[in-house]
Amino acid sequence: MSAKLEIANLNKRFGGLVAVNDVSFNLEPGEVVGLLGPNGSGKTTVMNMISGALACDGGIVRINGTDITKMKPHKVARHGVARTFQLVRPLPTLNVSENVMLALAFGKQRHWGRTAREMAEDKLAFVGLAGRGQEKVGDLTYIDQKRLEMARALASDPDLLLLDEWLAGLNPSELQIGIDLVRHLQDQGMTILLVEHIMEAVRALCSRCIVMSAGEIIAQGACSKVLQEASVIKAYLGDDHA
Incomplete structure (x- = not known):
């Protein structure tokens, strides 16, 4: 119940807007990795391209060595990819x-x-x-x-689970229930890509994180180090806090 995810040079445009620009990263089997960044940074667009909900304008997505870049969502699911959405429907x-x-x-x-x-x-x-x-x-x-x-x-x-702000909107006790549930999956060896704004959850669950801003990756590595980088603080809080 784990997968290796490989993303290389992923690109997506919406008219003149570059939503994702040359994004590359890997997830090893059994990893839980945070995909972070301020609103509008391109995180959900990356999730949508991995799951097949959006077509890529360039780049490659592989799951366990299989190229799923141009597959429709139902075919991506058959290759072991599942996701949640920001809004429960x-x-x-x-x-x-x-x-x-x-x-x-x-x-x-x-x-x-x-x-x-x-x-x-x-x-x-x-x-x-x-x-x-x-x-x-x-x-x-x-x-x-x-x-x-x-x-x-x-x-x-699934072998790969994409969680898009699954913990958003929960009160503190509910948040702990949600963290415990994801941790249970983590203990079972599930590979998880976690888009989240709640740093308590990121620190509790993620071995490392990837930070995006304006469609590009600006930092990646161990969460404890990445979240202290000036470029990350600037992206979230502005120049006065960097």
Whole structure:
């Protein structure tokens, strides 16, 4: 349950705006790495290109040596890549279990019927929603919607998990629950790329981090060192704090 991610010279333009400019980095199997930067720095665009939601204008994305750069999202998923999104968007006409069952049809292995139902319950139990599969998604609290989002991502049996601000909007006690859940995946050897603004979570979970600003990587390395670099402080707080 781990993958090697290789990104080389990734580029993306939106008209005259360069959103991602020549971005390159690797994740080793089992690593949890933070992809950081101020709003608008290109982090989510990188996530979208890895997952196939956006086409690249240049560069290469490889998972376990396989080039997935031009694949559609459902094919990327079959190569072991799953993600969460900044905004949780469960399917409101389906119950909690059915939301997870739908994801089970698009992973490395396709599952249907009773097998899918049983596997969905296993994923829900893993994220802390045991026995709640028949509930309406609209009745879930925010943290439980986040749990459901994680269960859907894990349902595809990923080797690489992309977490896009999954911990955002949680209160302190909920944040600790979220950190513990990601740490559980970390202990199981999952490879995770984590986009996050909550430094408490980054320091708790990430062995190293990659910092972007204006579409480019400005620093990468051990979190304790990178977060103290003048270029990183300037990107987040401005010249007066650098």
